Amino acid sequence: MTAPAGHLIEISGALVRARCTAPVGLNEVVYVGDDRLVGEVIALEGDVATMQVYEETAGLSPGAPVELSGGPLSVTLGPGLLGAAFDGIQRPLDRLALSQGDFLGCGQHLAPLAPDRLWEFRPTAAAGAAVHAGDELGVVRETDSLDHRILVPPGIAGTLVDIAAPGAYRTSDRLGRVQPASGATVDVGLAQRWRVRVPRPFRQRLHATTPLLTGQRVLDTFFPLSCGSAAGMPGGFGTGKTVMQHELCRWARADVIVFVGCGERGNELTEMLWKLPDLVDPRSGRPLAERTILVANTSNMPVPAREASIYTGVTMAEYYRDMGYHVLLLADSTSRWAEALREISGRLGEIPAEEGYPSYLSSRLAAFYERAGRVVTLGGREGSVTIISAISPAGGDLTEPVTRHTQRFTGCFWTLDKRLAEARGFPAVSVEDSYSMVSADLEPWWRDEVSPDWAPHRREALTVLEEAARLRHTARLVGEDSLPDRQRLVLRVAELFEEGFLRQSAYDAKDASCSPARQVRLLSLLLDFYHRGLDALGRSVPVRALTALPVVAALARAKSTFGDDEIAGLDRLAIQIADQCASAGKAEMVEAVS
Numbered sequence: 306m307t308a309p310a311g312h313l314i315e316i317s318g319a320l321v322r323a324r325c326t327a328p329v330g331l332n333e334v335v336y337v338g339d340d341r342l343v344g345e346v347i348a349l350e351g352d353v354a355t356m357q358v359y360e361e362t363a364g365l366s367p368g369a370p371v372e373l374s375g376g377p378l379s380v381t382l383g384p385g386l387l388g389a390a391f392d393g394i395q396r397p398l399d400r401l402a403l404s405q406g407d408f409l410g411c412g413q414h415l416a417p418l419a420p421d422r423l424w425e426f427r428p429t430a431a432a433g434a435a436v437h438a439g440d441e442l443g444v445v446r447e448t449d450s451l452d453h454r455i456l457v458p459p460g461i462a463g464t465l466v467d468i469a470a471p472g473a474y475r476t477s478d479r480l481g482r483v484q485p486a487s488g489a490t491v492d493v494g495l496a497q498r499w500r501v502r503v504p505r506p507f508r509q510r511l512h513a514t515t516p517l518l519t520g521q522r523v524l525d526t527f528f529p530l531s532c533g534s535a536a537g538m539p540g541g542f543g544t545g546k547t548v549m550q551h552e553l554c555r556w557a558r559a560d561v562i563v564f565v566g567c568g569e570r571g572n573e574l575t576e577m578l579w580k581l582p583d584l585v586d587p588r589s590g591r592p593l594a595e596r597t598i599l600v601a602n603t604s605n606m607p608v609p610a611r612e613a614s615i616y617t618g619v620t621m622a623e624y625y626r627d628m629g630y631h632v633l634l635l636a637d638s639t640s641r642w643a644e645a646l647r648e649i650s651g652r653l654g655e656i657p658a659e660e661g662y663p664s665y666l667s668s669r670l671a672a673f674y675e676r677a678g679r680v681v682t683l684g685g686r687e688g689s690v691t692i693i694s695a696i697s698p699a700g701g702d703l704t705e706p707v708t709r710h711t712q713r714f715t716g717c718f719w720t721l722d723k724r725l726a727e728a729r730g731f732p733a734v735s736v737e738d739s740y741s742m743v744s745a746d747l748e749p750w751w752r753d754e755v756s757p758d759w760a761p762h763r764r765e766a767l768t769v770l771e772e773a774a775r776l777r778h779t780a781r782l783v784g785e786d787s788l789p790d791r792q793r794l795v796l797r798v799a800e801l802f803e804e805g806f807l808r809q810s811a812y813d814a815k816d817a818s819c820s821p822a823r824q825v826r827l828l829s830l831l832l833d834f835y836h837r838g839l840d841a842l843g844r845s846v847p848v849r850a851l852t853a854l855p856v857v858a859a860l861a862r863a864k865s866t867f868g869d870d871e872i873a874g875l876d877r878l879a880i881q882i883a884d885q886c887a888s889a890g891k892a893e894m895v896e897a898v899s
């Protein structure tokens with residue numbers, strides 16, 4: 306233990322003040338009290354430092370010592386992150402639970418990565434080579450699902466003086482030395498530290514061209530997300546935000562998933578923590594944990610660590626992006642994060658802006674979403690960080706500050722609708738109140754990789770759904786029977802779209818996820834029925850004769866009847882649609898003539 310750099314003079318919840326006797330830096334990490342609780346300096350005034358403490362401060366008293374760490378809040382990056390669970394300041398929850406039991410005491414410190422674990426390192430660079438930040442030095446098979454590339458850390462370039470032979474190493478071992486053009490040699494190991502509030506550098510930002518497929522039809526087809534963009538998902542209480550995030554964790558086509566449980570219910574996160582090791586990646590058949598990192602800060606954990614958790618999460622996401630991976634960061638929820646910001650700001654006595662949030666809420670949100678992106682990394686690879694954050698607006702009010710500001714900084718907005726959720730219409734994504742600003746950028750990908758039908762079909766389907774929404778208002782005023790047949794058909798077809806396409810149960814074995822090819826096929830079947838229905842109306846077939854066709858019920862059920870590898874079944878349904886629509890109404894006409 307080093308000599309104290311100051312002593313506490315005031316304690317106010319998670320905020321404490323100390324009079325310092327040594328120079329302290331803003332954002333420097335400090336250890337407070339005899340238990341050495343972790344904190345961070347967030348304000349300095351003369352020799353008085355204000356600190357937020359990431360742990361429970363109940364046992365502290367004035368006069369307690371404060372030690373300096375010498376640096377800002379940082380995380381350790383290296384093999385062993387995948388499959389692990391951390392709190393907001395990267396304390397390893399799983400290993401702490403093993404050593405301390407389920408109820409963590411204060412001041413419990415363990416290195417984020419297991420120090421004794423050996424990793425099989427295979428060098429790929431040779432001694433004597435000129436190396437730059439981002440260049441690969443070697444590879445560690447971190448899990449059976451992922452190669453962990455050991456790269457020259459940002460800011461380092463020079464000649465690789467030596468490199469370790471193939472073999473097993475600890476994260477603290479030196480693997481090589483780099484001699485810069487001037488100055489002392491720099492050691493490079495399996496792990497590195499990075500300041501969480503500073504984005505990791507990259508070479509160039511790239512445009513959105515590839516979708517981040519989620520397996521959820523309403524998202525992939527109607528409100529698609531691209532690799533490297535950000536989406537906000539606002540929804541009131543019980544509208545399905547957490548279930549959706551869990552589904553994305555399982556099905557989204559990302560190499561690595563970072564799940565930040567931020568201020569949500571402890572039991573949900575505990576359940577996830579327990580379940581994760583047993584969950585199987587539905588696409589690879591391997592354990593999901595092999596490509597997942599969990600950052601958990603539940604509602605009953607100290608507020609400042611919640612504020613730190615999204616930075617901890619996004620820094621780990623950028624680290625895997627730099628290796629050339631596509632990483633998805635899920636945050637549940639940024640509203641609870643913003644509440645932490647509000648609480649700290651209030652205790653600091655800052656002048657509140659909208660609804661008590663500090664005036665820097667918007668710039669903090671912007672800085673967070675800015676860390677999403679598809680990039681060329683320093684080493685010349687392509688990688689991306691995509692962010693999807695749930696927002697829980699109080700009372701479902703979408704005009705509140707967190708929702709509004711998130712809307713400004715994200716290209717996709719998936720609004721969850723209370724009424725749909727109450728009617729158990731999951732996922733309760735509202736077609737009227739959601740949007741994606743990247744759908745046009747993704748059209749070439751869908752055209753080349755899946756089908757040229759995607760773009761025109763989604764546009765036509767959206768038009769039908771919008772028209773139906775307008776017609777419902779009219780029907781409420783004048784009664785549906787007074788509407789012309791074409792409009793009544795639009796209403797029926799929209800219902801079929803909702804039932805047969807938009808609704809997707811997370812618990813349906815065949816339909817929990819939907820491949821791009823099946824999405825387009827289902828959509829084209831529904832539109833086929835619509836077009837043939839319009840033709841039939843032209844032959845004076847009544848709407849009720851069309852909606853009574855057996856194929857309508859089959860269409861509504863098709864999503865659960867035919868899974869991703871049973872698309873041929875959908876082709877057979879297409880023949881039934883053609884046959885039944887062609888003969889629709891014949892019986893009635895014969896009846897009318899006789």
Ligand SMILES: Nc1ncnc2c1ncn2[C@@H]1O[C@H](COP(=O)(O)OP(=O)(O)OP(=O)(O)O)[C@@H](O)[C@H]1O
Nearest residue numbers: 541542543544545546547548549731732810811812
């Ligand atoms: N995609 C889905 N498929 C089937 N059921 C769902 C789906 N989404 C949500 N549900 C049902 O709705 C319930 C509530 O969902 P969830 O806990 O995700 O809501 P939430 O928006 O996270 O709520 P809160 O605001 O309390 O955090 C779930 O327990 C589940 O029964």
Ligand SMILES: [Mg+2]
Nearest residue numbers: 546547548569
């Ligand atoms: Mg929830």
